Amino acid sequence: MNFFMIILLLLVTIPAWATTYQAEQGDVLRVPAPIQGNNLHVQAFNKSWPIYKKDGQYIAWIGIHLKTKPATYHIQWTSGNAASVSQALDKVEVQKGKFRISHITVEKKMSSFDKEAIQRIRADQAAIKKAYKTPVNIHNSWPAMTWPVKGIISTPFAAQRYVNGNARSPHSGLDIAAPTGTPVKAPLAGKVLLVANMFLNGTLVAIGHGDGITTVYAHLNKVLVKPGDILQQGDVFAEVGSTGRSTGPHLHWGVHFEGAKVNPKNMLISNNIQ
Numbered sequence: 346m347n348f349f350m351i352i353l354l355l356l357v358t359i360p361a362w363a364t365t366y367q368a369e370q371g372d373v374l375r376v377p378a379p380i381q382g383n384n385l386h387v388q389a390f391n392k393s394w395p396i397y398k399k400d401g402q403y404i405a406w407i408g409i410h411l412k413t414k415p416a417t418y419h420i421q422w423t424s425g426n427a428a429s430v431s432q433a434l435d436k437v438e439v440q441k442g443k444f445r446i447s448h449i450t451v452e453k454k455m456s457s458f459d460k461e462a463i464q465r466i467r468a469d470q471a472a473i474k475k476a477y478k479t480p481v482n483i484h485n486s487w488p489a490m491t492w493p494v495k496g497i498i499s500t501p502f503a504a505q506r507y508v509n510g511n512a513r514s515p516h517s518g519l520d521i522a523a524p525t526g527t528p529v530k531a532p533l534a535g536k537v538l539l540v541a542n543m544f545l546n547g548t549l550v551a552i553g554h555g556d557g558i559t560t561v562y563a564h565l566n567k568v569l570v571k572p573g574d575i576l577q578q579g580d581v582f583a584e585v586g587s588t589g590r591s592t593g594p595h596l597h598w599g600v601h602f603e604g605a606k607v608n609p610k611n612m613l614i615s616n617n618i619q
Contacts, residue, residue: 363422407420445504451508529562531580564586564587565585
């Protein structure tokens with residue numbers, strides 16, 4: 346080993362284990378940086394995550410996908426440059442979430458789909474996925490959300506739904522029951538990415554909030570915005586409805602964070618519904 350390689354190795358801090366965190370599927374972790382320095386970077390679940398500064402402390406927000414397999418995962422921190430690199434490793438132990446099982450009975454025409462309907466559903470899903478991947482040049486200094494609507498949570502996040510006895514995909518958001526026409530407010534500043542009428546979701550809006558955060562609102566009665574509009578936290582952009590495949594007026598609210606389906610409640614300033 347030559348002299349320059351020895352010097353380089355001395356300038357690289359050997360990774361040290363810092364903290365082990367406990368979490369469930371769908372959680373959002375706030376992890377304080379265990380190291381300091383310029384070009385601070387954090388990676389977990391094979392993705393990079395945004396880092397925010399609050400009260401003088403750098404804190405990473407890390408989303409845990411609803412379908413993440415229960416296991417222990419690494420959170421890798423690095424800072425510095427090619428000449429001097431600091432590293433640290435945290436751990437997160439992901440546990441299986443304790444989710445509700447939900448049974449509903451609907452008319453047969455609402456639970457089965459013909460070929461034309463399936464094609465439309467797939468096109469709708471593609472449009473939503475495109476919105477998730479659309480970059481938004483907005484940065485919220487601390488992306489804590491507020492409730493988009495007042496109401497009662499009728500279906501919680503990740504509930505395993507059985508429709509007429511048949512298992513469906515786990516619920517990817519929160520359903521908040523409220524009267525038709527109830528104002529829906531932006532939980533965080535963002536840009537309207539999609540306004541569409543969909544087969545299952547009815548009238549839908551997707552908003553990008555920057556840093557890989559996208560929110561979706563379905564079954565709306567009325568939309569007051571168009572794609573490209575910029576919203577501030579608290580701006581009214583739609584009304585609660587019962588469009589699409591819906592058994593009553595409610596808001597379906599979903600949050601995707603760097604592709605991870607997370608519980609919207611874990612993005613909130615307060616979990617107490619307003």
